[in-house]
């Protein structure tokens with residue numbers, strides 16, 4: 001059974017429909033990508049899942065059951081805007097939050113110390129949030145979201161403000177939580193993170209679902225429009241090949257835009273006739289390209 005299931009969920013603010021009938025399922029141990037342009041309805045959807053606001057239509061089920069207050073104990077949330085109080089000590093507020101979600105004081109302290117060690121910052125226990133850098137505040141926000149071992153974790157732009165080393169650390173942590181069975185609803189504008197972490201995604205645009213499903217399947221539904229090519233030595237005449245609409249010279253090799261798939265064969269033949277081919281690849285569309293195309297198309 002799905003850990004989390006949304007069926008035709010709607011949210012209205014007066015005349016404005018913020019979320020227009022979203023349906024999705026997140027399995028146990030799955031990271032699900034919720035994507036969309038600014039104002040598309042992601043945060044509103046997350047807040048409904050958390051029970052912070054109520055849907056005006058549709059259903060949200062948690063392990064097959066409707067929302068109840070006890071469910072808050074099994075959910076964790078890292079909001080996009082920092083949610084911790086700047087003037088309060090890390091330990092005071094994270095232990096307080098963990099206790100609100102049903103942990104004993106002893107377990108909460110143990111769990112917090114575990115996470116501070118895991119992130120290599122045990123000394124933050126006694127620091128106020130405002131004393132930490134933006135990236136380290138984000139890490140404390142992450143700990144606040146996971147300290148009580150939630151089964152459903154909601155991460156809104158979890159990696160914002162982090163340097164590349166810390167992005168890797170948090171990514172690894174998210175994967176570990178997934179492997180331990182946590183269901184994760186993950187929102188970001190960074191498509192490369194989605195490609196790495198998520199199997200299934202929903203792309204929202206202006207409150208509507210415009211793309212949904214398994215990323216690999218979604219990619220199959222889009223035409224392949226680029227060829228990467230590298231040869232020993234320079235090549236000429238690539239732009240004259242029928243079906244080639246643009247040629248970009250890159251640091252190493254060429255990136256060609258094609259208007260039909262048959263052009264790929266002609267490119268390969270042309271390159272082989274001219275010399276040794278080191279690399280030839282008909283490229284899949286990236287999620288970034290799919291996002292821009294889907295959101296762009298629905299705006300036309």
Ligand SMILES: Nc1ncnc2c1ncn2[C@@H]1O[C@H](COP(=O)(O)OP(=O)(O)OP(=O)(O)O)[C@@H](O)[C@H]1O
Pocket residue numbers: 013016017018036037038039040041042043044045080
């Ligand atoms: N409390 C509210 N009252 C009125 N309108 C709201 C409220 N909260 C959100 N909205 C509107 O609902 C729509 C969806 O907003 P939401 O914050 O869910 O978008 P988002 O996808 O999270 O955007 P972003 O990527 O910019 O964070 C927007 O048009 C927003 O202005």
